[in-house]
Amino acid sequence: MKSNDACRLPWMPPPAVDVEALPAGKWWDSVRAAPLVGERALELLGDDTGAVIQDKYGTLYWFIEVGSAESWRLRQVRVLTELTDERTYLGVPPTSRTEGPGTHWRVPLSADHYLTDAFKLWEALAEADRAELGPVPQGRRTCYRCELPTDEPVIVDVQHGGSGAGRTIYACPRHTGTYQRDAVAEAAARRRALDQGRTR
Structure with missing residues (x-):
C-alpha cells in the first residue's frame, strides 16, 4: 500500500536499503552547495526549501525543476544535470534515512518538501556566497x-x-x-x- 506522499509526488526514490546513484536531469536537476554556503542558504530559505540531501562531508543537495538553473555561476555551487555527452548521478538515500552519519535526508522528501523554487534557491545561495565568501572578484x-x-x-x-x-x-x-x-x-x-x- 502506498503512502499519501507516494501518491501525491511525481517522483519517489526506488525502494533501497542503501544510497543509490540516480541520474540527474531525468526527474529533477540537483544543486550541490559546499557546507559553508549551503548551511547559510538553507537557513535563509527556511520553509521555502524543498527536500535536501546531506552527504558525509556536509555538502547539501537540493532538487529543482529540470533545466531551471542552466546559467548559474556561483562559487562553491554546482548544478547536476544531464549533459549532452554524459550523465551525472546523485547518491540518493532511502526515504527512511533522515539522520547521519553518512548520506541522509537533511530535509525529508514529502509532499510539502520536494522541488525547491530555482529562483528562491539562487537568491539564497547568492546571498550566502556574498556573506560567507565576500565580494566576487572579476576575472580569473x-x-x-x-x-x-x-x-x-x-x-x-x-x-x-x-x-x-x-x-x-x-x-x-x-x-x-x-x-x-x-x-x-x-x-x-x-x-x-x-x-x-x-x-x-
Missing part, C-alpha cells in the same frame, strides 16, 4: 596554494603595504579554509601605515 585569479587559475576566486587576505596599496591574496574554493594570516606581518604593516600617517 591564481590560488595562493595550488597556484592554478580559478574562475571562482575567494579573497582570503589583503596585505597592506607601508607605502602602497599592498596586495590581495586569492584562493580557489578548495583552499579557502587553509589560508593562515601572518599576524606579525599584519601588525607590522599597520604600524608602518600609522607611522607614515603621523609624519605627513
Whole structure:
C-alpha cells in the first residue's frame, strides 16, 4: 500500500536499503552547495526549501525543476544535470534515512518538501556566497596554494603595504579554509601605515 506522499509526488526514490546513484536531469536537476554556503542558504530559505540531501562531508543537495538553473555561476555551487555527452548521478538515500552519519535526508522528501523554487534557491545561495565568501572578484585569479587559475576566486587576505596599496591574496574554493594570516606581518604593516600617517 502506498503512502499519501507516494501518491501525491511525481517522483519517489526506488525502494533501497542503501544510497543509490540516480541520474540527474531525468526527474529533477540537483544543486550541490559546499557546507559553508549551503548551511547559510538553507537557513535563509527556511520553509521555502524543498527536500535536501546531506552527504558525509556536509555538502547539501537540493532538487529543482529540470533545466531551471542552466546559467548559474556561483562559487562553491554546482548544478547536476544531464549533459549532452554524459550523465551525472546523485547518491540518493532511502526515504527512511533522515539522520547521519553518512548520506541522509537533511530535509525529508514529502509532499510539502520536494522541488525547491530555482529562483528562491539562487537568491539564497547568492546571498550566502556574498556573506560567507565576500565580494566576487572579476576575472580569473591564481590560488595562493595550488597556484592554478580559478574562475571562482575567494579573497582570503589583503596585505597592506607601508607605502602602497599592498596586495590581495586569492584562493580557489578548495583552499579557502587553509589560508593562515601572518599576524606579525599584519601588525607590522599597520604600524608602518600609522607611522607614515603621523609624519605627513
